[in-house]
Amino acid sequence: MSSLKPITLYSHATGPNPWKVVMLFNELNLPYESKYLQFPDMKKQPYESVNINGRVPAIEDPNTGITIWESGAILEYLVETYDKQNNISFKQGTPEYYAAKQWLHFQMSGQGPYFGQATWFTRFHPEKLESARVRYVNEVRRVSDVLNRALQGKEYLVGGKYSFVDAAFVPWYGIVPAITGDTFDLEKDFPNLNAWLNRIKARPAIAKALKEKADAMAAH
Structure with a gap:
């Protein structure tokens, strides 16, 4: 896709959502x-x-x-526009196509907002509201349990192959240590989830995005 013009991404160094988009840029070799x-x-x-x-x-x-804005909408746009061979997506109309939508909506409605509120009430809220912090940290655990059970005996979420919805969950897990401390042990408490995250992060496109994020945080 060397003939393509670079796509402009409006981003923030620390926010998780833009990095979902960077991961797909890398996977699809988009400038x-x-x-x-x-x-x-x-x-x-x-x-x-x-x-x-x-x-x-x-x-x-x-x-x-x-x-286009909203990270989930951007991911769908990118695969529908630039993944015509369905290398990291699924043929429209198939059960896997709709299952991928299901997991993407869960990421946007379940993981992102709850992980974000856990971060806010742990690190940024001006008053200490322990009940709010505990509620959202417990939601982090609940969402993680859903993923852990869904991944039992599976390498990826949909269709037995890696897809864009697997990548979508990765950036928010980067903030888990900062909001849960040592009360949250992914490897011990959610082994299927932990193995899946490590599997995804080992992909060159994902590792490249995570390095870019670290570099951006250092620079900004």
């Missing part, structure tokens, strides 16, 4: 350029003309003229 925004700049022009919701990620694809 891209990251523009890092500080949180205050997301809530005003010119970025609000890209994403009226004032959050990242968002992409502008000069190859199609499409601008």
